[in-house]
Amino acid sequence: MKIKNICCIGAGYVGGPTMAVIALKCPHINVTVVDANLEKIKAWNGPLNKLPVYEPGLAEIVGEVRNKNLNFSDNIKSSIENAEMIFMAVNTPTKTTGEGAGMASDLSYIESCAEDIAKYSKSDKIVVEKSTLPVRTAEKIKEILKSRNKDVHFEILSNPEFLAEGTAINDLFKSDRVLIGGDQTSTGKKAVQELVKIYTNWIPRDKIYTTNVWSSELSKLASNAMLAQRISSINTLSALCEKTGANVVEISKAVGMDHRIGPNFLNASVGFGGSCFQKDILNLVYLCRHYGLEEVAEFWHQVVKINDYQKERFSQKIIDTFKGNLINKKIAILGWAFKPNTKDSRETPSKYVAVKLLEEGAIIEVNDPMINLEQIKSDLRSYFQSKSIERVKIDSLLKNVTFLSFEKIHTRIFSSIAIITAWPDYESIDWKSLSLKTKIFDGCNVTNENKNIYSIGV
Numbered sequence: 001m002k003i004k005n006i007c008c009i010g011a012g013y014v015g016g017p018t019m020a021v022i023a024l025k026c027p028h029i030n031v032t033v034v035d036a037n038l039e040k041i042k043a044w045n046g047p048l049n050k051l052p053v054y055e056p057g058l059a060e061i062v063g064e065v066r067n068k069n070l071n072f073s074d075n076i077k078s079s080i081e082n083a084e085m086i087f088m089a090v091n092t093p094t095k096t097t098g099e100g101a102g103m104a105s106d107l108s109y110i111e112s113c114a115e116d117i118a119k120y121s122k123s124d125k126i127v128v129e130k131s132t133l134p135v136r137t138a139e140k141i142k143e144i145l146k147s148r149n150k151d152v153h154f155e156i157l158s159n160p161e162f163l164a165e166g167t168a169i170n171d172l173f174k175s176d177r178v179l180i181g182g183d184q185t186s187t188g189k190k191a192v193q194e195l196v197k198i199y200t201n202w203i204p205r206d207k208i209y210t211t212n213v214w215s216s217e218l219s220k221l222a223s224n225a226m227l228a229q230r231i232s233s234i235n236t237l238s239a240l241c242e243k244t245g246a247n248v249v250e251i252s253k254a255v256g257m258d259h260r261i262g263p264n265f266l267n268a269s270v271g272f273g274g275s276c277f278q279k280d281i282l283n284l285v286y287l288c289r290h291y292g293l294e295e296v297a298e299f300w301h302q303v304v305k306i307n308d309y310q311k312e313r314f315s316q317k318i319i320d321t322f323k324g325n326l327i328n329k330k331i332a333i334l335g336w337a338f339k340p341n342t343k344d345s346r347e348t349p350s351k352y353v354a355v356k357l358l359e360e361g362a363i364i365e366v367n368d369p370m371i372n373l374e375q376i377k378s379d380l381r382s383y384f385q386s387k388s389i390e391r392v393k394i395d396s397l398l399k400n401v402t403f404l405s406f407e408k409i410h411t412r413i414f415s416s417i418a419i420i421t422a423w424p425d426y427e428s429i430d431w432k433s434l435s436l437k438t439k440i441f442d443g444c445n446v447t448n449e450n451k452n453i454y455s456i457g458v
């Protein structure tokens with residue numbers, strides 16, 4: 001089977017950038033990205049400065065290949081029909097209801113993709129799991145495809161995505177590794193080689209690692225769990241530093257200088273956010289429990305529990321500084337994205353801090369270079385709704401949230417400023433002058449050890 005047409009289902013943070021890079025590096029392949037969300041497809045076809053995903057370098061690539069060999073479409077049926085290879089890059093959030101609620105992955109989006117693929121396929125297909133999935137999901141997908149469509153041969157590959165938001169394009173250009181899992185049958189091995197061929201257009205062959213499907217699926221969960229574990233590990237030490245006079249920035253440097261440990265993912269913070277770490281670890285915990293590995297489950301669960309503790313610890317620090325009275329106190333929150341260089345705010349620690357302060361009666365002004373007030377309020381509204389808070393109460397809490405422009409950070413008077421996302425813009429702020437009139441809580445250590453400022457773990 002020669003791959004001339006690729007279809008990717010899911011035009012989100014993963015589907016958009018990965019397919020843009022495949023189209024750029026493989027001009028001989030037509031790539032079509034489809035999505036059930038028509039607004040999203042419209043936005044991918046719209047102005048380059050308003051694409052649904054912001055990643056440095058992405059708009060330039062889309063500008064180069066869009067409507068040449070990269071298309072964004074809402075015609076799922078014909079895109080599936082025409083493609084020899086179909087990527088599934090749909091969301092796999094934590095389940096909110098039913099068995100495993102709060103822990104297991106919600107696979108309904110993946111299942112509905114598989115239903116569509118079975119329904120519209122008239123020729124053999126290679127189906128690639130790009131979404132992060134629990135180990136042995138390929139079995140379930142195979143079951144759906146085979147039971148719904150007996151005329152077509154489907155080969156399932158696992159090809160998890162390791163890009164990090166904010167550096168996605170660079171990560172895709174220079175991946176540490178590309179992982180491809182496939183069945184150890186002759187057709188499985190051939191399908192793996194087809195995907196290897198695509199990646200070798202720009203990735204050196206020795207960075208492409210082929211494994212069995214289950215190892216590939218589990219490697220993605222394992223990688224995210226280990227990365228998040230490092231963040232929680234340094235965050236536990238930040239709490240100990242505050243009690244002992246040690247300095248967590250120095251600890252990170254000292255520990256990270258050991259080549260066996262390395263310096264990455266060792267910065268103390270208000271905790272990790274984003275759509276992946278928490279959901280993937282909870283999924284891992286759920287899987288371990290499913291297989292009766294209670295001790296292993298508990299080990300990984302602690303990573304998430306420490307993350308919650310860190311967010312709580314930071315918020316409580318602010319509340320305690322005002323002796324529990326935040327009523328009508330004006331507090332600025334700097335940073336809403338879960339990390340710099342993205343406009344993604346899923347699971348952002350800022351939201352948890354804002355909620356806690358709002359519940360104590362504070363008036364919040366939020367600055368973010370990429371995220372507007374509408375998104376901030378929508379994030380907060382969804383959170384409050386998920387906690388079954390009454391609409392009237394939510395409306396009254398949200399009245400206390402406004403947007404703070406960067407210029408006004410210096411000119412407005414706040415009782416307190418909480419720095420949560422380490423956007424580079426914040427490095428240019430004159431913290432010394434601000435700290436004379438305002439209590440500053442630095443959650444990402446950007447203020448450089450100013451004695452008047454609370455810096456996490458310092």
Ligand SMILES: NC(=O)c1ccc[n+]([C@@H]2O[C@H](COP(=O)([O-])OP(=O)(O)OC[C@H]3O[C@@H](n4cnc5c(N)ncnc54)[C@H](O)[C@@H]3O)[C@@H](O)[C@H]2O)c1
Pocket residue numbers: 009010011012013014015034035036037040089090091092109110112113130131132133161162163164165275276
């Ligand atoms: N965001 C990341 O940094 C990242 C990194 C690596 C892996 N992942 C994984 O990749 C997967 C996708 O993540 P994302 O952040 O791109 O999600 P996303 O929410 O940004 O995008 C998913 C898209 O799929 C669409 N969709 C869902 N079901 C569909 C269906 N049946 N038919 C057509 N479209 C459908 C949604 O409308 C949405 O636009 C997840 O499993 C995630 O864990 C994400």
